[in-house]
Amino acid sequence: MGIWSRYQPSPSAWRGPSKKCTSRRGKPRTPGCPARCSTRVVVPARAAPMMRKSGRTWRPPKRSPSIRPRRPPGVSGRLRAIRLLRPRVRRRRDPAGAPGRIGYDTSRPCSPRGGPVSQSGFVSSITRQSEDFPGWYNDVVLKAELASYSPVRGCMIIRPYGYAIWESMRDELDRHIKRTGHSNVYFPLFVPRSLLEKEAEHVEGFNPQVAWVTHAGGKELDEWLAIRPTSETIIADSVKDWIQSYRDLPLLLNLWNNVVRWELRTRLFLRTAEFLWQEAHTFHATEEEAAEEVATGLAAYVSVAEDWLAIPVLQGVKSPAETFPGAVYTHAIEAMMRDRKALQAGTSHMLGQNFAKAAGIEFLDRDNIRKHPWGTSWGFSTRMVGATIMAHGDDSGLVLPPNVAPLQLVIVPIFRTEEDRRAVAGAIETLEASLRDVQTVSGPLRFKVDWREESPGFKYNHWELRGVPLRLEVGPRDVASGQGVLVRRVDRVKEPIPLAGLAAELPGRLAGYQRDLLDRARSFRDAATFRVDTLGEMSEILDGEGGFLLAPWCGSAECEKEVSAKTGATTRVIPFDAPDEGGACVIDGRPSTRRVVFARAY
RNA sequence: CGGGGCGUGGCGCAAUCGGCAGCGCACGUGCUUUGGGAGCACGAGGUUGUGGGUUCGACUCCCGCCGCCCCGACCA
Structure with a gap:
């Protein structure tokens, strides 16, 4: 049941871009600078910028406001706009030159009752969502003791309370995985370079993010070892001996492990250089069966997201640009966070015969013909802890669904x-x-x-x-x-x-x-999902309160790119339940057959 | 890699012109408290990122290095 079916009977039920959403007085955005991360040339050997425990929010004094001057009038709006975009300011002097201070102070207790602003205009201790969502998120993660920054840039330390949340969703998903016939296995952390580079698209997609081990045992290695960014290649290589006959299929494997992707811009739980996840890898005798498996994986994610984490999700197909490197197609679930941005919450990939061919996996089928098996892989990570925080939290902090709450x-x-x-x-x-x-x-x-x-x-x-x-x-x-x-x-x-x-x-x-x-x-x-037909409407909503936009798109990568360049929104999914519907692409006006979900995303 | 900014107790910040390194919170002890973030008293906690230089004297001035943050060259 998706929003399509719900809205479909009466198209008028779609909410157009209401005025309320499009013009927010007093909350100017910094022009020309969408709230998106900057991108950089990826240099694998180089370090990523760090998510640091640097200051972010101005903590006014609670008991002795007279000591610290108030924020001068006129500054707050500007400050707010800046903070929205650059949440990691280490320290900022009061622009007016007064000895005001802006800094992060963990000593402040968190704000009572949704952090009302006191008469003087001071905010209480955790940043308010409406003021600076990324700042709020950081405050909550750190102050609720879910995680800490680590001495290794881009990595995080998951603390007991945060880990308990992860364990709960992990265990629930593991039950789904086992119930559907998969077996847990373990494969090595290191992937020989030659293996990682076997599948062409795959290498190209991952290379910039791979961390390499070049030395061990006091000398340089003959062959570099990648720290796995994902395990498709090493698994395909390893299981080729396990698969001789169609009787050996399907092979349904799952790994719970850690992977490393050298991210340039990291955020606690949402995008870290190392993260914990589950990666299922399966091999099938027919394409149909593999396609069913892709659906099985996605269904498990839908269940965990909705039934366990209380996060409603859209299910659909990713555009080619958003497809996993080396996959034929990618199915995904997308969730909306409380700042109305999208978060990809789980992906399930049809690998076709790509990896099997690259690794030389063959089996003798019933018809006595040697064939390459069809593969799938699907993953679900600690990012979902971040999703849970951002889907439910409020100005007082976390709001946890009872099923995952370490304490109920x-x-x-x-x-x-x-x-x-x-x-x-x-x-x-x-x-x-x-x-x-x-x-x-x-x-x-x-x-x-x-x-x-x-x-x-x-x-x-x-x-x-x-x-x-x-x-x-x-x-x-x-x-x-x-x-x-x-x-x-x-x-x-x-x-x-x-x-x-x-x-x-x-x-x-x-x-x-x-x-x-x-x-x-x-x-x-x-309430934050809108049906739109033009680029103008899209920008209007995205620059206002934001939301999911159902828009016609011709399907070309160029138009997709242009939407992204002009609005900051990317295609999230083409929902399975999107009805066939003629339309004109928001960019070039070419025919579109279904609406696609666009949104700014994490 | 280019431009800009910054490194001081656990956290947030002071330290005037170069002159005994301080404050708040957090932490410890004691007493009084407890229906929406309690108060008082006492206490512990520092090689001011690092290496050098100038100086009678360096948190402060100069140079090198390291680290971090922001912006930029658009990215599964």
């Missing part, structure tokens, strides 16, 4: 006197016992009682930053009436609830919360 419920005791403390502790102890047996969709309930010696308010903010779906406040007043106050992270709806019945209530509440997140994300995306 946090209990905050509240008391003043020792007597109260005992009463609250007693009630919580009883409650804890009942919660131990609670089963949720994603396993036993993951909960914690926060007995730290901090104020309740501090704890609320602490756990909201970390996206814990449900919070239970238990104070003396509650205990007296056998209740607690249950608060939902996503909308902060508070509700008194009897402690005795909580254990039975929770699985349903969590499932409902999970559904609500998916619904919310879907409405958000649909």
Whole structure:
């Protein structure tokens, strides 16, 4: 079910470019400089620019505003525009020459209640989404302790809380993979140069991003070893001996591993030089069967994205320009982030016989003819942690779907006197016992009682930053009436609830919360999806609030490139459920048969 | 690679004309606190990126190196 089918019956349901989206007063963009990363000549041996823990946001003082001057009037808009585009400014002097400071201060707690701006115009500690989405993202990742920067440029350290999120989606996907008949295997980190270069398009596509090992054992290697950017070549080479007959097919393999792609511009989780992922590699006797496998892989991704991560996705075919190097075609799922930009969330490739031919894999078919098997490969990476953050988060921090949340419920005791403390502790102890047996969709309930010696308010903010779906406040007043106050992270709806019945209530509440997140994300995306027919309309929307654009496109690479050059948007997918529909290409007016999704993307 | 900017406790920043390296947060201890980011007191934490030079004296001035950030030559 895609947005096409939903909107199709009444074309009028498509939202045109509303005025609201196209002219945002007071939020000027820096002219001629779309919020896209710069590109550089790729020199493999050279280092990539770093995502560093450098400063990004001006943190005003909380308790002593008089010490630091306010941002001078007139500066803020400009500053905001600059920050949008250049989130990694290390330090900036106050343009007016006043001794104002702009810098990143991890010591500041995260903002309460969606980070309202105080009267003085100061923002609270995490950058607001509306002000600077990349800045918000960085703040959340670092402050929620999902990840840290590493001493190696472009790489990241995934911290326990972030890794737990990854483990949850990894385990869920692994269940899908095994259920559909695949076996996990391991192949080496190093790929001999000669192997990597066997498939022509593949080399060309990956070469700029490959990191090479040239020395080992104290001397230069006779043959350089690539640190795998992906494993197609080494697997094809290795399995050629395993495949002799059609009876050996299909061969359905999957690897959970790390790969290295020397990226020029990196972002925590979204694009790192080294990342964790799963890569499935399969070999089939017929093209039809391989095509079905491509769909099987994509279906697993759709399920994990929507059912597990509560991220609605569009499914479709990539344009030739966006196709995996060496593949015949690439299917992908695309998700919308809360800044209305697109994120490719998983790809499944039809490799045809390309890699099999390059590696010399042959099998004897039923008809006694030697043939090359058809291959597929599909991958899903730690980037999805970033997708989860950006698809649901708000100004207070993370909003996690219960299925992946490392903690689904946090209990905050509240008391003043020792007597109260005992009463609250007693009630919580009883409650804890009942919660131990609670089963949720994603396993036993993951909960914690926060007995730290901090104020309740501090704890609320602490756990909201970390996206814990449900919070239970238990104070003396509650205990007296056998209740607690249950608060939902996503909308902060508070509700008194009897402690005795909580254990039975929770699985349903969590499932409902999970559904609500998916619904919310879907409405958000649909409201930001527009049907457009001209380049002008596209620019108007993209320069306004942004969104997904369904536009006619003739299919030529030149026109695709031109759209990208003029609007910053690229083709994301040609959705499977896009109806046949005549139209004129937004660039050259040649006939288009279906609409394509264009968007600015990560 | 070209242009610009910057390296000072964990983080964010000061240090006037070259004169004892400071502040906030975070951290530790104690007491008072706890229904939306608590307060006070005490305390710990530094070879100012690095190598050289000038000087009675260098965070400060000069030169080299290293590293980082931004912009540019358009990219699965």
